Amino acid sequence: MSGHGNNRGQDTTIKKRGEKHYVMLYTRYERFWHWSQALLIFTLFFTGFGLHGTHDLIDFRTAVEIHTYAAIALIVLWIFTTFWNFTTGQWRQYLFKEGVLKVIRFYAYGILVGEPHPYRKGLQRKQNALQSLAYMGFMIFIGPALWASGIVYLFYDLWSSYSWSGNGLTVIAFLHTAAAFLMGIFVIIHIYMTTTGKTPTHYIKTMISGYDSIELTKAEVAYIEETHAVSMKD
Amino acid sequence: MGIRPDQCRLCVSVITVITDMKMLKQLTLVSKASVGACLWALILITTPAVEASDTAPSGTEPVDNNMNFRIVTDSKPSIRDDGESTADHSKFEILMGPFESGPEVTRACISCHTEAGRHFMQSIHWTWEYDHPETEQKLGKKTLINTFCTNAKGNEGMCAQCHAGYGWKDETFDFTNQDNIDCLVCHDRTGAYYKTPNSLGNKACSVMFEGKQPIPWSKVAQSVGKPGRENCGACHFYGGGGDGVKHGDLDSSLKRPSHDLDVHMDAEGLNFACTTCHVTRQHLWAGSRYNVMAHDTEGVGLPGERRDVATCESCHSNAPHSYNELLGSKLNGHVDRIACQTCHIPTIARGGVATKTEWDWRTAGKTRNGEGFKEKHYTQGNGEHRATYKSIKGSFKYGENLVPHYDWFDGQMIYTTIESQFDPANGPVEINGFQGSHNDGKSRIWPFKRMLTVQPYDKGNNTLVYMHLWGDDDDAYWGNYDFGRAIKVGMAKNDIPYSGEFDFVETYSFWPITHMVAPKENAMDCADCHSRKGRLNQLEGFYMPGRDSFHWLDILGYIALGGALLGVLLHGLLRKLFSNKIQQKDAS
Ligand code: HEM
Numbered sequence: 001m002s003g004h005g006n007n008r009g010q011d012t013t014i015k016k017r018g019e020k021h022y023v024m025l026y027t028r029y030e031r032f033w034h035w036s037q038a039l040l041i042f043t044l045f046f047t048g049f050g051l052h053g054t055h056d057l058i059d060f061r062t063a064v065e066i067h068t069y070a071a072i073a074l075i076v077l078w079i080f081t082t083f084w085n086f087t088t089g090q091w092r093q094y095l096f097k098e099g100v101l102k103v104i105r106f107y108a109y110g111i112l113v114g115e116p117h118p119y120r121k122g123l124q125r126k127q128n129a130l131q132s133l134a135y136m137g138f139m140i141f142i143g144p145a146l147w148a149s150g151i152v153y154l155f156y157d158l159w160s161s162y163s164w165s166g167n168g169l170t171v172i173a174f175l176h177t178a179a180a181f182l183m184g185i186f187v188i189i190h191i192y193m194t195t196t197g198k199t200p201t202h203y204i205k206t207m208i209s210g211y212d213s214i215e216l217t218k219a220e221v222a223y224i225e226e227t228h229a230v231s232m233k234d
Numbered sequence: 235m236g237i238r239p240d241q242c243r244l245c246v247s248v249i250t251v252i253t254d255m256k257m258l259k260q261l262t263l264v265s266k267a268s269v270g271a272c273l274w275a276l277i278l279i280t281t282p283a284v285e286a287s288d289t290a291p292s293g294t295e296p297v298d299n300n301m302n303f304r305i306v307t308d309s310k311p312s313i314r315d316d317g318e319s320t321a322d323h324s325k326f327e328i329l330m331g332p333f334e335s336g337p338e339v340t341r342a343c344i345s346c347h348t349e350a351g352r353h354f355m356q357s358i359h360w361t362w363e364y365d366h367p368e369t370e371q372k373l374g375k376k377t378l379i380n381t382f383c384t385n386a387k388g389n390e391g392m393c394a395q396c397h398a399g400y401g402w403k404d405e406t407f408d409f410t411n412q413d414n415i416d417c418l419v420c421h422d423r424t425g426a427y428y429k430t431p432n433s434l435g436n437k438a439c440s441v442m443f444e445g446k447q448p449i450p451w452s453k454v455a456q457s458v459g460k461p462g463r464e465n466c467g468a469c470h471f472y473g474g475g476g477d478g479v480k481h482g483d484l485d486s487s488l489k490r491p492s493h494d495l496d497v498h499m500d501a502e503g504l505n506f507a508c509t510t511c512h513v514t515r516q517h518l519w520a521g522s523r524y525n526v527m528a529h530d531t532e533g534v535g536l537p538g539e540r541r542d543v544a545t546c547e548s549c550h551s552n553a554p555h556s557y558n559e560l561l562g563s564k565l566n567g568h569v570d571r572i573a574c575q576t577c578h579i580p581t582i583a584r585g586g587v588a589t590k591t592e593w594d595w596r597t598a599g600k601t602r603n604g605e606g607f608k609e610k611h612y613t614q615g616n617g618e619h620r621a622t623y624k625s626i627k628g629s630f631k632y633g634e635n636l637v638p639h640y641d642w643f644d645g646q647m648i649y650t651t652i653e654s655q656f657d658p659a660n661g662p663v664e665i666n667g668f669q670g671s672h673n674d675g676k677s678r679i680w681p682f683k684r685m686l687t688v689q690p691y692d693k694g695n696n697t698l699v700y701m702h703l704w705g706d707d708d709d710a711y712w713g714n715y716d717f718g719r720a721i722k723v724g725m726a727k728n729d730i731p732y733s734g735e736f737d738f739v740e741t742y743s744f745w746p747i748t749h750m751v752a753p754k755e756n757a758m759d760c761a762d763c764h765s766r767k768g769r770l771n772q773l774e775g776f777y778m779p780g781r782d783s784f785h786w787l788d789i790l791g792y793i794a795l796g797g798a799l800l801g802v803l804l805h806g807l808l809r810k811l812f813s814n815k816i817q818q819k820d821a822s
Contacts, residue, residue, distance in 0.1 A: 051764070051779060051780050052779070052780070052783060053765065053766050053780055053781070053783060054788075059759075059760075059761050060759075060760045060761035060764040060765060060780045061561070061759060061760040061761060064564065064760065064779075065560055065561065068560055069560070107805075111809060112808055112809060112812040113812060113816070114812075114813075114816050156567065157563075157566070157567035160567065160570055160571070161570065161675075163673070163675060166672060166673050166775075166776050166777070169776075169777050170776075170777040173777055173779060173782075173784075174784050174787060177783075177784060177787060177788075177791070178787055178791070181787075181790075181791035181794060181795065184791075184795050184798075185794055185795060185798045188795065188798040188799055188802060189798055189801075189802060192802035192805070192806065195806070196809075
């Protein structure tokens with residue numbers, strides 16, 4: 001699965017790749033997916049902890065209704081996105097990359113003293129090593145923990161007649177709540193990280209417009225000019 | 235930030251709290267508050283408490299010694315429209331009379347309805363006995379002790395005015411004589427029929443017979459029909475010694491209820507008679523309180539099939555809400571654990587008639603000028619004043635719009651009978667305790683009216699007692715106000731061993747609630763139960779979303795969320811600080 005050259009070695013010697021160009025990094029679907037997912041997760045977090053009794057800003061009944069519809073929407077979105085990830089090959093973005101420690105060191109120290117980011121975004125390298133790891137964790141752990149426990153929770157009525165259903169509900173609610181806390185932590189850190197770009201809103205703007213200015217090799221520029229496979233603004 | 239001290243304290247104590255639940259709760263609050271300091275403000279839950287009592291100012295009134303407990307001002311019958319009968323009883327010669335007494339009318343009835351007497355004699359309305367098939371207890375009004383006037387046994391002269399028979403005043407009553415059946419109490423449709431005690435009581439009670447119009451026997455006999463609500467209500471609305479006293483969901487307001495009070499009996503709407511649900515077969519009625527069908531898993535049958543139960547499900551099915559909506563599906567999912575009544579009867583005693591909630595026999599027996607008296611210091615919704623003290627009974631408390639008591643119930647009531655021994659130190663004795671739990675697979679959460687009484691018991695034997703209350707002799711409590719004698723005689727009369735010493739014990743009785751079904755828009759809301767301070771707060775042992783949380787998980791979770799927020803805030807702050815420094819350096 002590995003062996004994709006451009007995933008390797010970038011961190012040790014930062015190759016001068018070429019000129020910066022303003023290219024479409026996040027396609028329309030990707031942005032749609034990202035923002036609708038964000039909205040749904042906010043909604044689920046808010047309604048979930050509302051019905052959990054953490055806050056009183058929404059009544060139980062409305063919270064359950066919105067939570068249920070939002071959960072169904074999120075699951076549908078994830079199914080589509082999984083499909084999209086595999087058909088477009090974008091799933092490779094999430095594979096493990098070397099240099100995680102470097103990135104961690106950067107955020108813990110380098111960023112404060114003005115060091116450059118140890119990772120260069122590339123056309124096919126949208127995420128740094130830490131990001132990939134975090135998103136992978138999100139996709140194989142927090143996400144599934146939530147949807148799996150959530151679906152079982154949602155369909156409580158299908159298994160409520162079993163003698164273990166009482167304990168079962170406790171376990172499921174526990175897992176779901178625990179995963180929801182993890183999701184909350186993920187979201188807080190994730191949002192904070194978006195402010196660490198050139199300007200605090202740079203990454204957010206990128207995720208809205210889809211365009212970012214990245215270094216392209218000559219070959220990449222030639223490929224784009226020839227095929228128009230990626231939209232480039234300059 | 236204000237968050238650090240909280241957090242430090244928390245971190246240090248987290249290890250010690252795992253075992254201390256009380257502390258856990260406090261910690262949950264503290265840690266939540268610390269997150270709130272960063273992100274959101276916590277608003278405390280404020281559930282409005284249900285106000286029930288409304289007490290008239292006490293003052294001096296003329297001594298009121300009327301002991302009548304069924305004052306029916308509206309004596310007109312309710313409308314029961316079953317269409318025209320195939321028989322017009324006013325055309326039957328045998329019913330022309332003249333009649334001198336009830337049994338004479340009964341003889342006339344039975345001459346045509348040849349099997350009715352035999353059928354009726356099997357009914358609990360006649361036998362006042364019930365042999366419980368599962369607990370094997372011998373139940374029924376004939377022997378049981380309740381938490382109101384305590385025992386009908388020995389006081390039949392008074393209490394059996396709610397027996398569907400004529401003349402039961404003592405052991406000599408003939409339960410095999412069909413002439414003794416009172417057909418009219420159930421079948422009179424004029425409203426002119428009434429019953430009085432079967433024997434004279436003391437002077438104090440003689441008013442019960444005064445001022446009554448004689449019963450127009452022939453007219454009543456010619457106007458018989460299927461029972462209206464007031465026929466059943468003549469006894470069942472007045473259980474416990476007065477309007478609404480006993481049940482809380484049965485009182486005279488159900489004679490002509492509004493839609494808001496009861497959707498089924500709504501006089502201008504569905505106008506159900508009692509027997510619409512309490513279906514009848516050969517004078518046996520569905521819907522036993524001694525052996526409750528607390529969970530009907532069969533639901534509706536084909537037309538004409540299901541005529542054996544009085545459950546909600548027998549008409550509304552086991553999935554009464556619409557599966558086309560999320561809410562409906564969710565509610566249908568509740569049917570296995572929550573009785574329909576729990577949500578659909580949000581409060582009881584809603585019709586302007588109060589129900590008794592507490593009764594203290596200890597204060598009974600006070601006199602003024604040598605006479606018993608009443609104090610009416612409670613004014614109920616319909617404006618009537620209710621007795622808060624009666625010399626013959628003690629002091630009472632009332633409630634209206636009462637939130638019921640909720641518990642798991644599998645339909646089995648376990649009675650404390652005259653034979654049961656209890657330990658008075660163990661708190662209130664449950665006169666009719668019940669079975670049920672969240673994990674027995676058959677119980678559901680039911681609403682109950684719970685009554686708290688302080689009543690006499692045998693201090694030596696730790697049993698309840700029979701009191702001799704009614705009679706025109708010197709031993710009757712309702713006359714001499716002497717507990718010692720009334721108990722001694724009451725016990726001796728029924729051959730029950732008595733230690734000779736009595737005291738008072740607290741008792742609870744429970745009345746499953748099933749009437750006064752509110753319109754669906756007034757049914758309970760999810761959050762009435764699914765909240766930290768909801769109605770089902772006292773039920774333990776199972777997880778309920780919105781009510782429960784996982785103490786230490788929540789603490790850890792809130793700390794982690796707070797920590798993450800704090801972390802990124804600190805990181806941001808540092809970035810800002812350093813970038814200022816770098817800029818300064820660059821500038822200099
Ligand atoms: C992805 C699919 C999800 C499904 C199918 C789902 C489903 C559910 C269900 C059925 C409940 C119980 C509601 C009830 O009582 O009827 C619930 C509760 C809850 N959900 Fe979700 N949910 C999902 C995602 C999320 C997410 C993303 C979050 C937060 C970020 C979240 C947070 C919560 C919380 C905190 C509770 C309260 C748990 C409790 O108090 O028992 N859920 N969810």
